[in-house]
Amino acid sequence: MIIQQLINGMILGSVYALLALGYTMVYGIIKLINFAHGDIYMLGAYFGYFFLRVLHLNFFIALILSMAICAVLGMLIEFIAYRPLRHSPRIAVLISALGVSFFLENGMSYLFGSDKRSFPQAIETTQYHFGSLQISNIQIIIITTAIVLMILLNIIVKKTKMGRAMRAVSADEEAAILMGINVNRTISFTFAIGSALAAAGGMLIGLYYNNIDPLMGMTPGIKAFVAAVLGGIGIIPGAALGGWLIGILETMTQAVGLSNYKDAIVYAILIVILLLKPTGILGKNKREKV
Amino acid sequence: MDKAHIKYTLSWATLALMIVILIVVMTMFDIIGPYGLTTIVLIGINLIAAIGLNLIIGMSGQFSLGHAGFMAIGAYATALIVTAVPTIFGFIMSLFVGAMLSGIVALIVGIPTLRLRGDYLAIATLGVSEIIRILIMNFKFTHGPAGIFAIPSFVNWPLVFGMAVLTIIVVVNLVRSPTGRAIIAVRDNEIAAESLGINTTKYKVIAFVLGAVLAALAGGLRASFIQSVSPQDFTFMQSITILIIVVLGGIGSISGTVVTAIALGILDVILQNFGSLRMVIYAVVLIVVMLFRPQGLFGRSEFSLKKMLFDSGGNHDKDHSKGA
Amino acid sequence: MTKTILKAHELRVEFGGVTAVDKVTIEAHENELIGLIGPNGAGKTTLFNLLTGVYKPTSGDVFIDNHDQLSPINQLSPYKRAQLGIARTFQNIRLFKSRTVIENVLIAMTAANKSYPIQAILRTPKFYQNEAQNRQKAMSLLEIFGMTQVADELANTLPYGQQRRLEIVRALATTPKILFLDEPAAGMNPQETAELTDLIKQIQVQFKMTIVLIEHDMKLVMAVSERLYVLEYGKVLATGTPKDIQNNPAVIKAYLGEEG
Numbered sequence: 001m002i003i004q005q006l007i008n009g010m011i012l013g014s015v016y017a018l019l020a021l022g023y024t025m026v027y028g029i030i031k032l033i034n035f036a037h038g039d040i041y042m043l044g045a046y047f048g049y050f051f052l053r054v055l056h057l058n059f060f061i062a063l064i065l066s067m068a069i070c071a072v073l074g075m076l077i078e079f080i081a082y083r084p085l086r087h088s089p090r091i092a093v094l095i096s097a098l099g100v101s102f103f104l105e106n107g108m109s110y111l112f113g114s115d116k117r118s119f120p121q122a123i124e125t126t127q128y129h130f131g132s133l134q135i136s137n138i139q140i141i142i143i144t145t146a147i148v149l150m151i152l153l154n155i156i157v158k159k160t161k162m163g164r165a166m167r168a169v170s171a172d173e174e175a176a177i178l179m180g181i182n183v184n185r186t187i188s189f190t191f192a193i194g195s196a197l198a199a200a201g202g203m204l205i206g207l208y209y210n211n212i213d214p215l216m217g218m219t220p221g222i223k224a225f226v227a228a229v230l231g232g233i234g235i236i237p238g239a240a241l242g243g244w245l246i247g248i249l250e251t252m253t254q255a256v257g258l259s260n261y262k263d264a265i266v267y268a269i270l271i272v273i274l275l276l277k278p279t280g281i282l283g284k285n286k287r288e289k290v
Numbered sequence: 291m292d293k294a295h296i297k298y299t300l301s302w303a304t305l306a307l308m309i310v311i312l313i314v315v316m317t318m319f320d321i322i323g324p325y326g327l328t329t330i331v332l333i334g335i336n337l338i339a340a341i342g343l344n345l346i347i348g349m350s351g352q353f354s355l356g357h358a359g360f361m362a363i364g365a366y367a368t369a370l371i372v373t374a375v376p377t378i379f380g381f382i383m384s385l386f387v388g389a390m391l392s393g394i395v396a397l398i399v400g401i402p403t404l405r406l407r408g409d410y411l412a413i414a415t416l417g418v419s420e421i422i423r424i425l426i427m428n429f430k431f432t433h434g435p436a437g438i439f440a441i442p443s444f445v446n447w448p449l450v451f452g453m454a455v456l457t458i459i460v461v462v463n464l465v466r467s468p469t470g471r472a473i474i475a476v477r478d479n480e481i482a483a484e485s486l487g488i489n490t491t492k493y494k495v496i497a498f499v500l501g502a503v504l505a506a507l508a509g510g511l512r513a514s515f516i517q518s519v520s521p522q523d524f525t526f527m528q529s530i531t532i533l534i535i536v537v538l539g540g541i542g543s544i545s546g547t548v549v550t551a552i553a554l555g556i557l558d559v560i561l562q563n564f565g566s567l568r569m570v571i572y573a574v575v576l577i578v579v580m581l582f583r584p585q586g587l588f589g590r591s592e593f594s595l596k597k598m599l600f601d602s603g604g605n606h607d608k609d610h611s612k613g614a
Numbered sequence: 615m616t617k618t619i620l621k622a623h624e625l626r627v628e629f630g631g632v633t634a635v636d637k638v639t640i641e642a643h644e645n646e647l648i649g650l651i652g653p654n655g656a657g658k659t660t661l662f663n664l665l666t667g668v669y670k671p672t673s674g675d676v677f678i679d680n681h682d683q684l685s686p687i688n689q690l691s692p693y694k695r696a697q698l699g700i701a702r703t704f705q706n707i708r709l710f711k712s713r714t715v716i717e718n719v720l721i722a723m724t725a726a727n728k729s730y731p732i733q734a735i736l737r738t739p740k741f742y743q744n745e746a747q748n749r750q751k752a753m754s755l756l757e758i759f760g761m762t763q764v765a766d767e768l769a770n771t772l773p774y775g776q777q778r779r780l781e782i783v784r785a786l787a788t789t790p791k792i793l794f795l796d797e798p799a800a801g802m803n804p805q806e807t808a809e810l811t812d813l814i815k816q817i818q819v820q821f822k823m824t825i826v827l828i829e830h831d832m833k834l835v836m837a838v839s840e841r842l843y844v845l846e847y848g849k850v851l852a853t854g855t856p857k858d859i860q861n862n863p864a865v866i867k868a869y870l871g872e873e874g
Contacts (some may be wrong), residue, residue: 033409081577088584091353095537098530099576106569222416222526229413264424267417271403274414278406290481290659290668290704295742460735467734467741468724468748475710475721482708485666486788487696487725496731590712 004133005255006248011139011208013247014146018201019224020231020239021153022194028170028234029190031090035097036077037198038221039104042214044070044199045119045206046108052120059122063145063203067196074195075188083184101221108214116213119206142204149200150240153193157236162189170234223266230270232280241281306455313447325559327447331515333555334450335508338457340535340547342504345461347533348542348590349470350497351477352404353412357505358528359419362426363395364388364506365513365524369438370431372514381444385510392506393499395422400498404491419529427521437520438513445515453511457504462544464500473497505532538579540586545593550586616643619792619824620700621684625664625674634660636848637674642792647818648826649839649856653868657848658828659705662794666702667692679791697725699791703781703798705828711770715761715780718769719752722787752787758820759783759813775806779813786817792824793817799831807834814838836860844868 019041026034044066051062081100085093126137157163165186168176177183205220206212227246231238246266253262279285313330316322322330339361346354367388372381403414426432464470473493475483484490513519535554539546557575561568579587624637635657642648650658663669665676667690677684678698687695710718727748733741756762759779764772769780778798785793795814799807811834818825818838829835835842836856844851844865852862859865 027409033412081581084581085584088580089541091347091537091541092580092584092586095534096577096580098534099573099580102569102573102576106566106573110566110570226413226417229410233409260428261424264421267421271414271417274406274410275402278410280410289706290663463735463737464731467731467745468720468727468729469731469734471713471717471721472724474713475724478710478712479708481668481692482704482710483721484692485668485696485702485704485708486722486784487693488721489693489725 001132001255005251007133007135007139009248009251010244011142011247012251013244014143015201015205015208015243016220016224016227016247017240017243018146018149018197018204019220020227020243021150021236022198023225024228024231024233024236024239025166025190025194027228028236029166029187030082030086030093032082032093032097033225034194035094035221036100036104037194038217038219038224039101040070040074040077040195040217041198041202041205041220042108042212042217043073043104044202045212045216046112046202047199048203048206049117049119049212052122059207062122063200066203067199070199071192071196074191074198078188078191083187105214105218112214114214116211119210119212121210122207138207142208145200145204149197153197153236156193162186166190226266226270229280230273232283235280235282238280238282310448310451313451329555329559330447331445331450332512333551334447334454335512335515336532336535336555337454337548337551338450338511339505339508339532340539340551341457341461341544342501342508343532344536344539344542344544344547345465345497345504346501347536348540349465349477350473350494352494352498353408354415354498354501355412355526355529355533356415356417356419357501357532358524358526359415359422360392360396360502360505361509361512361528362419362422362519362521362524363392364509365519366426366432366438366509367391367506368510368513369441369519372442372444373438373440376442378444381442381514384514385507388506388510389503392509393503396499396502397495400495401491404494404498416526416529419524420526423521423524426524432521435521437518437522439518441513441517441519443514443517445511450511450515453507457507458544458548461500461504465544469493469496534576538576538583538586540588540590542590543586543588543592545591546586546588549588549593616646617679617682618642618684619644619646619679620665621677622661622665623675623677625661625676626672627660627664627669628672634848635664635671638845638848638850640843640850640853642824642826644824645818645822646824647814647838647840648824649835649842650826650828650845651830651832651835651842651859652845652851656845658845659796660848661845662702662796662826662828666700666794667695693725696788696790699789700794701785701788701790701792702794703778703785703796705796705800707777707781709769709777709781709784712768714766714768715772716749716752716756716765718780718784719755719787720748722784723748723752726789755783755787775802775809778802778806778810782813782817786821790823792826795825795827795829797828797830799829799834807831810834811837 019037022037023034026032026037047066047069048062051057051065052059077100081096082093085096123138123141128135128137157166165176165181166189168179168181169183169186173183223246224243227242228239230245231240231242249266249269250262253259253265258265273281277283313322317327339357343354343357346352368381368384371384371387374380375383399418403411406414427435472483472488473496475488476490476493480490535550536547539550561571564571618641620642622638622640624639625635626633626637627635638661650661652658660669664671671688676687678687678700680698687698710721713721727744729744753762753765756765761776761780761783764776769777772780782795782798799810802810814825814827815838817823827835827839839856841853842856842859843853844859846868851868852859852865854862
């Protein structure tokens with residue numbers, strides 16, 4: 001039973017992890033809690049809906065297209081709403097991000113209605129049984145897609161020139177400029193990658209829960225941010241770890257009959273971890289120079 | 291008190307009185323209807339909560355996203371007590387109990403968490419607020435997700451106006467005192483403040499607790515005015531609504547908070563005409579204001595009657611160099 | 615025999631395996647002016663941070679004179695040490711930038727003066743009386759250092775030398791027994807450095823306090839210090855009068871040798 005819950009938790013956690021990666025990368029590079037990130041996840045699901053329902057594309061092609069469009073949207077949002085505020089107080093950018101979030105949520109409600117829509121069953125569900133364990137092909141797709149994307153991200157960050165630039169800007173923006181790194185392009189790229197991952201998360205969750213709505217990004221958005229903080233914000237493996245941990249915690253509390261309190265328990269654990277280790281599980285304590 | 295102080299205090303009192311007279315006259319001539327008075331009350335309530343948050347974020351520099359939780363404590367205290375004791379005495383009691391309870395929770399939460407920095411504190415306070423809401427949603431005596439209805443109303447606009455004025459006086463007087471200076475010192479440079487013998491945790495906690503007390507007060511007024519409470523009223527979005535008032539006004543500027551609370555209240559009335567586009571326009575306004583005024587409307591500076599009325603003009607305007 | 619104000623015994627601190635300060639034993643006496651010198655990275659500022667409580671030592675003890683008795687302060691946080699009479703300035707100036715000059719001084723007086731928020735909120739006569747008193751005290755302190763005419767300027771609008779000076783005034787406002795100055799002449803021009811030299815001497819005489827000074831400007835250190843400690847690789851290499859140190863072969867080799 002526990003293993004079954006662990007698997008369910010891993011699947012939900014994979015989606016949180018995909019979202020948390022975007023949060024953590026953006027935070028790492030411009031120290032912004034991007035409140036609009038959850039809404040990119042929602043947009044990803046809506047684009048997926050369009051490609052599947054209207055254009056009847058294959059799920060994976062729809063996934064890639066949706067990721068690509070959201071990548072562009074992510075860059076656009078950064079360009080319009082965040083870039084002009086790069087040297088303003090951080091909280092100004094935060095409010096701008098909230099504005100973007102409201103805009104996307106309410107704009108989508110205005111255009112397409114605020115009701116839930118059923119997400120196309122692009123892939124037929126089959127259940128597999130391993131002893132007492134039960135797992136569906138959809139669940140396998142979710143977890144595999146998430147892992148493949150994380151590996152890709154890892155390769156991009158570690159091996160490519162752009163990835164090196166991302167790490168450089170994240171470590172020290174001024175030094176990066178001196179080294180001839182194009183900071184604007186690097187930040188755009190970070191938003192593109194983060195948004196693409198969020199879009200993938202949105203489509204996967206649409207496939208899993210079968211319905212989408214304009215406010216679907218709010219709660220997962222906050223939880224993914226919590227996951228990123230839990231793992232140590234700004235640290236890429238930390239986001240994946242945090243996402244999975246929160247997914248597992250949630251399903252576990254549900255399994256022991258505390259589902260009404262599941263979010264409270266997640267937050268309580270988060271607070272305890274922060275008090276014990278103020279920079280998150282994988283975070284490094286930075287000493288302020290005196 | 292010397293003469294200048296008396297003159298100064300009197301001019302502020304005159305301003306407050308003029309606003310009251312203005313509202314009364316406008317109601318008499320039907321320029322402000324019942325809907326307008328409702329707006330005034332809601333503005334006043336938001337203002338009280340926002341000043342509390344500005345004390346935490348602006349003055350002590352601690353980023354809290356948990357204001358809704360403290361408002362919820364105040365709201366439920368009033369809802370429960372006033373329903374049981376539907377008298378004005380019960381109402382006053384309820385505000386007091388709510389404020390005390392909120393202050394105690396803030397104290398218990400604040401002492402360990404205020405060690406956290408920046409966004410980590412933000413997420414911890416968000417967590418506390420959500421835990422409070424989830425507990426309220428699951429407790430029997432708070433009537434679960436449905437909330438409490440038909441709460442007797444004891445709130446009218448003169449009461450809220452008076453409370454708002456009182457709040458401003460308390461906070462401004464505290465900020466302009468040794469305690470307030472210490473709170474600001476901790477914000478400006480924590481390490482330096484500590485090296486001067488200032489107990490940094492103590493001053494952060496003072497600001498946090500007082501902010502939470504004001505949030506509870508606002509929550510209590512709101513519960514009795516709207517006559518219903520539910521856990522849905524106190525989600526993360528409620529904290530954000532208050533945060534927006536503080537940031538748009540200028541973090542650390544009380545005058546900014548006052549002006550923005552009023553402006554956003556009026557904007558809300560205007561936007562009612564736009565139906566479902568209302569929130570879309572609000573979102574655009576938010577982004578545009580931030581792009582053009584990243585410091586908020588007032589920056590950190592304050593509106594000063596003293597400067598307007600008593601200064602001969604030769605004095606150069608130091609406080610305003612950064613902001614308005 | 616003069617009274618010992620502050621004593622550190624075999625103080626040691628490690629950061630991630632690197633020993634930054636290694637079994638340092640130093641003593642500062644009443645009204646003494648001590649110079650702390652050594653090459654960059656010798657652990658001078660780290661030693662200051664250990665003594666003022668910003669860092670906790672891995673081992674060793676710090677004592678301060680408390681009513682004519684040396685009491686251990688190892689477990690105390692910086693603000694409690696400050697209340698026992700330790701004051702300091704910082705290598706990178708740490709003023710309250712958004713506050714005026716006089717407010718910076720008033721803030722330093724917070725811990726020593728009891729104040730009651732309730733009096734402030736109600737603006738009782740007592741509140742105005744206390745405020746007036748504090749302001750007067752702050753003003754007379756500013757007057758000693760010739761800063762009254764900038765009392766209402768914002769701290770970050772002052773010229774660099776004045777900012778350094780304000781940081782010292784602010785530290786003095788806590789009425790300390792011992793004052794730590796971390797590179798007070800850093801970034802100053804010769805004119806400002808000369809003024810600073812006079813200032814430090816003036817403080818020692820006028821306020822009768824113990825001063826410990828980290829400084830790279832040898833002319834300044836040699837001019838004001840009565841006794842020197844030389845630090846190298848986290849250890850005390852030598853101690854003595856400026857003359858002794860100038861003639862100490864080990865010091866010449868390790869430190870002065872660099873320059874000559």
